[in-house]
Amino acid sequence: MFTIDQLAAWQILDSRGRPTVAARATLHGGGVGITQVPSGASTGEHEAVERRDGDPSRYGGLGVTAACRAVEIDIAKAVAGRTFADLAELDRAIVELDGTPNKARLGANALLAVSQAVACALADQAGQPLHQYLSAQIGVPARLPVPHFNMINGGAHAANRLNFQEFMVAPTGTPSMAEAIRCGAEIYAALRGLVVDRFKSAGVGDEGGFAPDIATPEQALDLLVDAIQRAGYQPRADVELALDPAANGFLSGDAYHPGDGTLDTSELIDRYEQLISAYPIRSIEDGLAESDRRGWRMLTAAVGEWVQVVGDDLLVTDPERIRAAARDQLANAALIKPNQIGTVTETLAALAAAREAGWGAMISHRSGETSDTFIADLAVAAGVGQLKTGAPARGERVAKYNRLLEIEATSGNGLPYGLAY
Numbered sequence: 543m544f545t546i547d548q549l550a551a552w553q554i555l556d557s558r559g560r561p562t563v564a565a566r567a568t569l570h571g572g573g574v575g576i577t578q579v580p581s582g583a584s585t586g587e588h589e590a591v592e593r594r595d596g597d598p599s600r601y602g603g604l605g606v607t608a609a610c611r612a613v614e615i616d617i618a619k620a621v622a623g624r625t626f627a628d629l630a631e632l633d634r635a636i637v638e639l640d641g642t643p644n645k646a647r648l649g650a651n652a653l654l655a656v657s658q659a660v661a662c663a664l665a666d667q668a669g670q671p672l673h674q675y676l677s678a679q680i681g682v683p684a685r686l687p688v689p690h691f692n693m694i695n696g697g698a699h700a701a702n703r704l705n706f707q708e709f710m711v712a713p714t715g716t717p718s719m720a721e722a723i724r725c726g727a728e729i730y731a732a733l734r735g736l737v738v739d740r741f742k743s744a745g746v747g748d749e750g751g752f753a754p755d756i757a758t759p760e761q762a763l764d765l766l767v768d769a770i771q772r773a774g775y776q777p778r779a780d781v782e783l784a785l786d787p788a789a790n791g792f793l794s795g796d797a798y799h800p801g802d803g804t805l806d807t808s809e810l811i812d813r814y815e816q817l818i819s820a821y822p823i824r825s826i827e828d829g830l831a832e833s834d835r836r837g838w839r840m841l842t843a844a845v846g847e848w849v850q851v852v853g854d855d856l857l858v859t860d861p862e863r864i865r866a867a868a869r870d871q872l873a874n875a876a877l878i879k880p881n882q883i884g885t886v887t888e889t890l891a892a893l894a895a896a897r898e899a900g901w902g903a904m905i906s907h908r909s910g911e912t913s914d915t916f917i918a919d920l921a922v923a924a925g926v927g928q929l930k931t932g933a934p935a936r937g938e939r940v941a942k943y944n945r946l947l948e949i950e951a952t953s954g955n956g957l958p959y960g961l962a963y
Contacts, residue, residue: 543625543626543627543628544569544570544571544573544625544626544660544664544667545569545570545571545623545624545625545626546567546568546569546570546618546621546622546623546624546626546632546660547568547569547570547622547623548566548567548568548618548622549565549566549567549568549613549614549617549618549621549622549656549659550565550566550613550614551563551564551565551566551609551610551611551613551614551652551655552564552565552610553605553606553607553610554578554912556580556581556910556911556912556938557748557909557910557911557912557936557938558581558748558909558910560581560601560604560910561601561604561605561606562578562579562580562581562606562651562910562912563578563579563606563609563610563613563651563652563655564576564577564578564579564655564912565577565579565613565655565656565658565659566659567656567659567660567662567663568663569660569663569664569667571667572667573663573664573665573666573667573668574662574663574666575658575659575660575661575662575663575664575665575666576659576662577655577658577659577662577914577916578655578912578913578914579651579654579655579658579881579912579914580881580907580908580910580911580912580914581651581881581908581909581910582879582881582882582908582909582910587832587855588644588832588858588860588863589644589650589858589882590644590645590650590653590858590881590882590883590884591644591645591646591649591650592606592609592649592650592651592881593606593608593609593612593646593648593649593650593651593652594606594608594609595607595608606649606651608649609648609649609651609652609655610652612648612649612652613652613655613656616639616648616652617636617639617648617652617653617656620635620636620639621635621636621656629657629660629661629664629679629886629887630887632656632657632660633657633885633886633887633888634887636648636653636656636657636885637653637884637885637888640653645884650881650882650883650884651881653884653885654880654881654884654885654886657884657885657886657887658880658886658914658916661675661676661886661916662916671919671949671952672916672919672923673918673919673920673922673923673949674923675923676886676890676919676920676923676924677922677923677925679890679923680890680893680894680923680924680925682897682924682925683925683958684922684923684925684957685922685925685926685927685957685958685959685960685962686718686719686922686946686949686950686957686958686959686960687905687921687922687926687927687928687929687946688712688713688714688722688927688928688929688959688960688961689712689713689719689722689723689726689929689930689931689934689943689946690710690711690712690784690825690904690928690929690930691710691711691712691726691729691730691930691932691933691934692708692709692710692749692750692751692930692932692933692939693709693710693711693729693730693733693751693752693766693769693933694708694709694733694751694752694753694754694762694765694766695707695708695709695746695747695748695749695750695751695752695753696708696709696747696753696762697787697788697791697792702747702753702754702755702756703755703756703757703801704753704756704757704758704759704761704762704801705757705787705791705792705799705800705801706759706762706785706786706787706788706800706801707786707787707788707791707828708749708751708784708785708786708788708827708930709751709759709762709763709766709783709784709785710783710784710785710786710825710930711726711729711766711770711781711782711783711784712781712782712783712784712824712825712928713725713726713775713780713781714780714781714782714824714960714961715776715779715780715781716780716959717959718950718959719946719947719949719950719959720947720950720951722959723934723943723946723947725773725775725780725781726934726943727934728773728774728775729766729769729770729773729775729781730769730933730934730935731773732769732770732772732773733752733765733766733769734752735772736765736768736769736772737752737754737765740754741754741755743755746933746935746936748909748910749907749909749911749932749933749936749939750932750933750934750935750936750939751932751933757801757802758800758801758802759785759787759800759801759817760817760820763783763817763820763821763823766783767821767822777821777822778822781822782822782823782824782825783821783822783823783824784823784824784825784826784827784850784930785817785823785825785826785827785829786826786827786828786852786854787800787826787827787828787829788827788828788854788855789810789828789829789830789831789834790828790831790832790855793831793833793834798810798830798831800813807830807834807836807837807840808840810829810830810837811829811830811837811840811841811844811845814826814829814841814844814845815844815845818845818848818849823849824849824850825849825850825852825875825904826841826845826849826850826851826852827852827853827854827877827904828852828853828854828855828856829841829851831855832855832856835870835872838851838853838856838867838872838873839870839871839872842871842872842873842874843871846873846874850874850875850902851873851874851875852873852875852876852877852902852904853867853872853873853875853876853877854877854879854906856872856873857873857876857877857892858879858882858883859876859877859878859879859880859882859883859888859889859892860882860883860892861888861891861892861894861895862895864876864892864895864896864899864901865895865898865899868895868899868900868901873901874901874902875896875901875902875903875904876892876895876896876901876902876903876904877903877904877906878892878893878896878903878904878905878906878924878926879905879906879907879908880916880917880920881908889920890924893924893926902926902927902928902962903924903926903928904926904928904929904930905917905920905921905924905926905928905929905930906929906930906931907930907931907932907939907942911931911932911938911939912938913937913938913941914941915941915942915944915945917929917931917942918931918942918943918945918946918949919945919949921946922946922949922957925962926962927960927961927962928961928962929942929946931943
């Protein structure tokens with residue numbers, strides 16, 4: 543049981559220079575938790591709603607002072623001084639206080655700020671690292687996840703001609719987190735040299751991946767294979783590739799436009815099969831638009847035996863949407879982003895729904911990130927074996943990787959590293 547003494551919130555900037563919410567929770571007994579909430583650019587239609595001020599004279603209407611007031615006035619009035627049995631009871635109370643199906647009244651950014659801050663305060667009060675506290679709530683063995691490093695950006699995350707949004711490398715063949723992060727950093731350095739040599743530029747996208755002037759996924763994948771080898775690693779044996787095409791972004795009408803032609807659903811699935819045959823790809827996220835449910839079933843049937851088919855916009859970290867997609871065999875893994883659903887408890891429920899379906903799960907950052915490391919601890923606690931949080935560069939991305947290194951160095955109990963399946 544715990545009692546909240548005080549909630550505070552304030553406006554900060556995310557990694558794109560846009561406002562977002564930071565919050566502090568103080569518990570009776572001295573536990574303190576501070577957190578910062580990220581914000582997405584490539585968002586699904588069914589995500590929980592961020593509350594923005596809408597005042598065009600300040601931050602182009604993107605301010606979050608109303609969300610901060612919701613924390614300090616609406617939510618604090620309802621929960622301060624009240625005793626809760628656990629975090630789940632608090633989260634239910636603030637969801638009920640909002641009273642909308644998509645957190646639109648108070649804002650998912652306000653609710654998540656409170657939920658995460660209280661989770662951190664409970665860990666502090668218990669004298670535990672956050673991942674240990676969360677692991678006790680989840681009830682599965684903790685595991686250090688394979689980092690999926692964003693190396694090349696396109697789509698909504700970069701100003702180039704590449705319509706696929708993310709190209710990642712995953713050091714699945716390394717023996718530890720320290721070696722995985724060394725591997726990712728060395729490949730990133732090798733890729734930078736290739737991009738500078740070939741394109742005379744080393745500009746990056748929102749998540750730190752390079753954004754060369756290329757248009758097709760094959761060009762991006764060729765660059766990655768070259769970089770892996772230049773860094774002294776073997777494709778597939780040491781390092782595999784992961785894609786996030788984010789197909790919502792290149793669907794127009796009934797046709798997809800991947801960058802070098804117009805394809806229907808069947809033709810796009812054929813294209814993915816060709817890519818899987820030619821490159822060491824282990825995971826494809828949002829390979830089809832969220833509205834193309836028939837296509838998702840076809841894609842999973844076609845390639846799900848060989849690669850991970852991950853739903854993001856399709857599922858938006860919603861336990862009910864995950865269960866429905868599992869019944870319909872639309873994917874075999876879920877992307878997990880706490881700010882898509884709005885509270886820590888609902889995030890844990892989404893993870894449970896994926897486990898119950900026999901699916902994989904990958905914890906994820908957002909394109910508008912902060913230096914907060916909550917998701918690194920969450921990835922360890924959830925035991926999912928996978929985390930994507932951008933390039934091994936830029937402070938807001940590196941903060942998560944450095945937190946994983948800290949957990950590995952200080953856990954003392956030999957946490958396993960690697961994929962969970």
